[in-house]
Amino acid sequence: MKSEEFRKNGHALVDWMADYMDTVENFDVRSQVGPGDILSVLDDEPPFEGEPMEDIFDDFKEKILPGMTHWQHPSFFAYFPANSSPPSVLAEMLTSTLGAQCMLWQTSPAATEMETRITGWLQKITGLPTDLHGVIQDSASSATLCALLTAREKATDWRTNKEGMNSLSSSLIVYTSEEAHSSTEKGAKIAGFGKDSVRLIRTDNQFKMCPEALRSAVVEDISKGRTPTCVVASMGTTGVGATDPLKAIGKVCKEYKIFLHVDAAWAGSALILPEERGMAEGIEMADSIVFNPHKWLLTNFDCSAHYVKQPELLIRTLSILPEYLKSREQDHVIDYRDWSVPLGRRFRALKLWFVIRSYGVKGLQKIIRNHIKLAEYAATWIDEDPEFELVSPRSLSLLNFRFRPKNITKSGDIDLLNEDLLNRLNDSGRVYFTQNRVRGKFTIRWSIGQTNTQLKHVKNAWSLIKRVSSNLNQIDSVTINRD
Ligand SMILES: *Cc1c(COP(=O)(O)O)cnc(C)c1O
Numbered sequence: 001m002k003s004e005e006f007r008k009n010g011h012a013l014v015d016w017m018a019d020y021m022d023t024v025e026n027f028d029v030r031s032q033v034g035p036g037d038i039l040s041v042l043d044d045e046p047p048f049e050g051e052p053m054e055d056i057f058d059d060f061k062e063k064i065l066p067g068m069t070h071w072q073h074p075s076f077f078a079y080f081p082a083n084s085s086p087p088s089v090l091a092e093m094l095t096s097t098l099g100a101q102c103m104l105w106q107t108s109p110a111a112t113e114m115e116t117r118i119t120g121w122l123q124k125i126t127g128l129p130t131d132l133h134g135v136i137q138d139s140a141s142s143a144t145l146c147a148l149l150t151a152r153e154k155a156t157d158w159r160t161n162k163e164g165m166n167s168l169s170s171s172l173i174v175y176t177s178e179e180a181h182s183s184t185e186k187g188a189k190i191a192g193f194g195k196d197s198v199r200l201i202r203t204d205n206q207f208k209m210c211p212e213a214l215r216s217a218v219v220e221d222i223s224k225g226r227t228p229t230c231v232v233a234s235m236g237t238t239g240v241g242a243t244d245p246l247k248a249i250g251k252v253c254k255e256y257k258i259f260l261h262v263d264a265a266w267a268g269s270a271l272i273l274p275e276e277r278g279m280a281e282g283i284e285m286a287d288s289i290v291f292n293p294h295k296w297l298l299t300n301f302d303c304s305a306h307y308v309k310q311p312e313l314l315i316r317t318l319s320i321l322p323e324y325l326k327s328r329e330q331d332h333v334i335d336y337r338d339w340s341v342p343l344g345r346r347f348r349a350l351k352l353w354f355v356i357r358s359y360g361v362k363g364l365q366k367i368i369r370n371h372i373k374l375a376e377y378a379a380t381w382i383d384e385d386p387e388f389e390l391v392s393p394r395s396l397s398l399l400n401f402r403f404r405p406k407n408i409t410k411s412g413d414i415d416l417l418n419e420d421l422l423n424r425l426n427d428s429g430r431v432y433f434t435q436n437r438v439r440g441k442f443t444i445r446w447s448i449g450q451t452n453t454q455l456k457h458v459k460n461a462w463s464l465i466k467r468v469s470s471n472l473n474q475i476d477s478v479t480i481n482r483d
Pocket of ligand 1: 080140234236264265292
C-alpha cells in the first residue's frame with residue numbers, strides 16, 4: 001500500500017472510529033450471534049490476488065461487527081471492564097506505526113526509559129511503596145506467573161532453574177484464598193508446583209482470607225516436610241471484590257520466609273483515590289504486586305503494571321543471555337526482556353503516558369470515583385427493594401445481587417429464576433451482566449467501570465432489571481420449574 005492510499009484509508013478509518021465512539025450505544029452490548037454464524041460468512045479460501053481496502057473495510061462492518069461484543073458500551077457491566085479511551089487509542093496507532101520490538105534497551109531506548117518513568121508515575125499516583133520497581137507485563141496472569149517462578153527459585157536457591165523439579169526433595173507449596181482468581185492455580189501448574197500443591201485457604205464471612213487458617217496450613221506443611229514457598233493474596237477478588245488482610249498475611253509470610261505476591265488486577269486502579277487506600281494497608285510487606293491499567297485505568301488491553309521489591313531476584317530467575325542478545329550497554333541499562341516470560345515486548349508504556357497526560361491524575365480520579373458512586377447508588381436501590389437483595393457487600397464498583405420475590409422460597413428455584421432473568425437481560429442487547437455463585441447462590445454480578453458509564457446508564461439498567469423481573473415473576477413458577 002502506497003503512503004497516499006494509507007493516508008486516505010487512515011482518515012476514513014479514524015472517521016469511523018470517532019463515529020463508533022459516538023454511537024456505540026446503538027449496538028447490542030453483547031453480540032447476539034450464535035456459534036458458527038461468523039465463521040460461515042468468512043471465505044473458506046484466502047484471496048490469491050490482493051483486494052482493495054474499501055472491500056475489506058466493508059466486510060469488517062457487515063460481517064465482523066455483528067459478532068463483536070461492545071466492551072466500550074457504557075452499559076457493559078460484565079466481567080471487569082477492559083477500558084479504552086481516545087488518547088489510548090491514538091497512542092496505540094503510533095505504537096503500531098512504529099512497529100518496534102522493545103525487548104532490549106538498545107532496540108528502543110525510549111520504550112525502556114518511558115517504561116521506567118511511567119511505572120514510576122503509576123507508583124506515585126497509587127501511593128504504592130517507593131522501594132518497588134515496575135515493569136509492564138501483558139497481563140496479570142503473566143505477572144503472577146513471574147512471581148511464582150521467582151518464589152520457586154528463591155526457595156530452592158536457584159536449583160530448580162538449573163536441575164529442574166526432579167532436584168527437589170521437598171514439595172513447594174503455594175497458598176491463596178478459595179476466592180482467588182484462577183490465574184494463581186494456572187501459574188502454579190505452569191511453574192511446576194502442581195495443582196495439588198496449591199492450598200485454597202478458607203475465607204471469612206467478608207470473603208477475605210483467614211490469616212489464622214493460612215498460618216495453620218503453613219505449619220502443617222512444614223511439619224510434613226514440605227516447603228511453603230509463595231502466598232498470593234488478593235486485593236479485590238474477581239467474584240465479589242474482597243481484599244485479604246495484607247498486614248496479617250504479611251506477618252505470616254515474614255515469619256516463615258514466604259514470598260508474598262498481591263494480585264490487585266482490578267482493584268489496584270482504585271488506589272489512585274486517596275480515600276480508597278485503606279485496602280492497601282500492609283502492602284509494604286509484599287514482594288510483588290500486580291494491577292491492570294487495562295482493566296480500570298482507561299488504557300487499552302494489554303497493559304499490566306507489575307511491581308517487585310527485588311528486581312534482581314526476578315532477573316536472576318528469567319535472564320538468559322545468548323550471544324545474539326548481548327549489547328554493549330547491557331551492564332548499564334535495563335533490558336526488560338529479563339523481567340518477563342516472552343522475549344518480545346510491545347511499547348506499552350506509550351499509551352499510559354498519553355492517558356495520564358491527557359486526563360491528568362485529577363481527570364482519572366474523577367472517572368473512577370464516579371464509577372464507585374454509581375455502584376453505591378445501585379447498591380442502595382437493590383437494598384431498598386423488598387424483592388431484591390445484595391448477596392455480597394458492594395466492593396468499590398462491583399456488586400452481586402439477586403431477584404428474590406416473596407412467592408418463591410426454594411433456593412433451587414431462586415437460582416433458576418435469576419439465571420432466566422440474567423439471560424433475558426443479556427438477550428435484550430441493552431445491558432450485559434455476568435453470572436456468579438456466591439457461597440453456592442446464583443447471583444447477577446454487576447461491575448461498573450466502562451470509561452463513559454454515567455448515572456443514566458445505571459438507572460436505565462435498574463429499570464430494565466425491574467421490568468424484566470416483574471414480567472418474569474408473572475409467568476409463574478411453573479415456567480421456572482421447566483426441567
Ligand atoms: C482479571 C483478573 C486477573 C487476570 O487478569 P489478566 O490480565 O487477564 O491476566 C487476575 N486476577 C484478578 C483478581 C482479576 O480480576
